[in-house]
Amino acid sequence: MSGGSDAHPVEGRQPYAVVGGGVAGLAAAEALIRAGQRVILLEQRAELGGRISSFRDPDSGWYIDNGQHIWMPCCTEFTDFLDRTGVSDLTYTQPRFRVTFLERDRKEAVLQALNLPTPFHLLLPLLTFPPLRPGDRAALLRGLISLKFSGARLFTEGRDRRFGEWLTEQRQPAAVIERFWEPVITSILNQQVGEVRADLAAMAIRDSFLAGKGDANLAWMSQPHGSVWDRVAGGLEEQGVTIRRGTKVEGVELAGGDDNREPRLSSIVLAGGERVPVAGAVMAVPPGALRGSMPSELRDTSPFREGTGLEWTPILNLHLWYEKPVTEEPLLCILNSPLQWVFVKPGQSPDEGRDPIPSSAQHLNLVVSASNRFLGEDDRQTTALLLDELSAVLPGARSTRLLATKLIHETRATFSALPGSEAHRPSQQTTIPGLAIAGAWTATGWPSTLEGAVRSGRAAVRSLGVSSS
Numbered sequence: 354m355s356g357g358s359d360a361h362p363v364e365g366r367q368p369y370a371v372v373g374g375g376v377a378g379l380a381a382a383e384a385l386i387r388a389g390q391r392v393i394l395l396e397q398r399a400e401l402g403g404r405i406s407s408f409r410d411p412d413s414g415w416y417i418d419n420g421q422h423i424w425m426p427c428c429t430e431f432t433d434f435l436d437r438t439g440v441s442d443l444t445y446t447q448p449r450f451r452v453t454f455l456e457r458d459r460k461e462a463v464l465q466a467l468n469l470p471t472p473f474h475l476l477l478p479l480l481t482f483p484p485l486r487p488g489d490r491a492a493l494l495r496g497l498i499s500l501k502f503s504g505a506r507l508f509t510e511g512r513d514r515r516f517g518e519w520l521t522e523q524r525q526p527a528a529v530i531e532r533f534w535e536p537v538i539t540s541i542l543n544q545q546v547g548e549v550r551a552d553l554a555a556m557a558i559r560d561s562f563l564a565g566k567g568d569a570n571l572a573w574m575s576q577p578h579g580s581v582w583d584r585v586a587g588g589l590e591e592q593g594v595t596i597r598r599g600t601k602v603e604g605v606e607l608a609g610g611d612d613n614r615e616p617r618l619s620s621i622v623l624a625g626g627e628r629v630p631v632a633g634a635v636m637a638v639p640p641g642a643l644r645g646s647m648p649s650e651l652r653d654t655s656p657f658r659e660g661t662g663l664e665w666t667p668i669l670n671l672h673l674w675y676e677k678p679v680t681e682e683p684l685l686c687i688l689n690s691p692l693q694w695v696f697v698k699p700g701q702s703p704d705e706g707r708d709p710i711p712s713s714a715q716h717l718n719l720v721v722s723a724s725n726r727f728l729g730e731d732d733r734q735t736t737a738l739l740l741d742e743l744s745a746v747l748p749g750a751r752s753t754r755l756l757a758t759k760l761i762h763e764t765r766a767t768f769s770a771l772p773g774s775e776a777h778r779p780s781q782q783t784t785i786p787g788l789a790i791a792g793a794w795t796a797t798g799w800p801s802t803l804e805g806a807v808r809s810g811r812a813a814v815r816s817l818g819v820s821s822s
């Protein structure tokens with residue numbers, strides 16, 4: 354592990370439990386072991402990673418990611434977490450922002466950062482961005498400048514305002530919304546651009562496109578997610594973390610609470626009845642699981658009930674395996690289509706599949722964010738529609754044999770970044786000594802992202818008073 358451990362766990366002391374092996378839980382476990390605590394991580398599933406994970410497909414036997422994830426260098430805590438857990442070499446970051454845009458009956462267009470001082474490195478390419486007409490480009494520039502200099506108002510009042518209202522106020526033309534704001538904002542925040550919270554939309558643009566050079570470069574994992582988390586887990590175990598997969602937590606138990614003393618967390622109860630005595634715990638699970646694990650008299654108190662008021666938005670991922678490559682670009686953004694992004698999946702050559710995939714094949718991951726309209730639809734029809742959209746913009750996909758498809762709906766991919774959602778995001782500190790909560794859905798200042806998950810796990814550990822740095 355490149356970050357190393359500052360301290361060694363003290364034998365004999367009771368461990369801190371981390372419940373949930375998603376990114377928030379893994380980050381909490383890493384922060385606790387770095388602070389010299391004994392740590393036990395309990396994850397109900399066989400795979401780590403939670404909403405960024407891989408699974409063995411029961412039909413084909415192939416090892417498949419649940420859904421494409423990207424992040425940017427402005428996600429500083431997530432990047433630091435990857436460094437500290439020694440997996441940065443399993444990720445790829447663009448040396449310079451570059452995205453190829455495709456649209457039916459139009460020429461392909463590339464948006465690439467220039468070697469210029471910020472923010473001109475991206476503003477100038479936008480001023481010549483072919484999908485927009487000159488008047489629309491000027492309107493976009495006006496909108497971006499206004500956002501950059503909007504001051505705190507957009508961020509404070511924006512929590513309870515729709516970004517669509519701001520776009521109307523700024524007189525952003527429909528073409529600019531369709532070809533810039535919608536693809537960028539919907540893919541980052543998993544919410545339609547008109548209805549998303551204005552503060553988070555503004556933050557997404559300010560911290561990437563309008564930030565320092567390189568802050569908008571896209572990064573992704575170059576191995577299946579599960580392989581990355583397996584290496585993270587191996588490193589944590591080497592440092593002394595006990596990881597129990599396939600271990601569902603049923604509840605927490607408190608002790609004390611008499612003689613005017615506050616009740617304190619005493620143990621974690623596992624499915625099957627086993628009790629694990631603990632010095633403290635970070636519950637890094639979704640809101641429903643958190644509420645359900647609390648003693649009945651606490652379930653409807655703050656902060657354990659807050660998150661259950663959040664709404665959730667789905668993401669659809671369609672995996673396609675073509676007999677041979679149909680594109681040379683690592684990622685494509687599709688404009689004015691229900692299909693939004695196409696990623697080439699590297700390092701996905703399943704070794705144990707019943708039908709081994711030829712090494713010459715290309716594996717594409719098609720993404721539809723905020724995919725509500727496809728929930729409840731016939732998956733074969735959805736697959737056919739997205740294949741049609743792909744063929745319309747990528748000639749290679751028309752003429753190349755498709756070997757296999759796999760459609761995945763993640764119905765609760767992210768909490769819905771809607772006005773008013775912040776009221777349902779409690780802080781990581783709870784009213785029970787020794788008990789903290791984490792998860793990208795808690796109050797992090799960030800939307801539901803990998804960065805938010807890491808921030809929440811680390812904040813939870815700090816709130817327990819066992820911070821390492």
Ligand SMILES: Cc1cc2nc3c(=O)[nH]c(=O)nc-3n(C[C@H](O)[C@H](O)[C@H](O)COP(=O)(O)OP(=O)(O)OC[C@H]3O[C@@H](n4cnc5c(N)ncnc54)[C@H](O)[C@@H]3O)c2cc1C
Pocket residue numbers: 372373374375376377378395396397398401402403404405419420421422423424600601602603637638639642668669670763765766767791792793794801802803804806
């Ligand atoms: C398809 C998809 C695409 C996404 N794309 C992006 C992206 O491009 N960029 C980005 O930054 N973010 C993206 N996200 C969001 C990101 O994945 C999440 O915000 C983040 O992974 C949440 O992490 P978490 O640890 O808070 O929660 P989770 O990942 O939900 O982890 C919670 C864990 O707790 C476990 N658990 C629950 N109950 C119990 C119990 N009783 N006992 C034991 N364990 C339990 C669960 O099994 C799970 O492993 C995407 C999400 C999805 C689904």
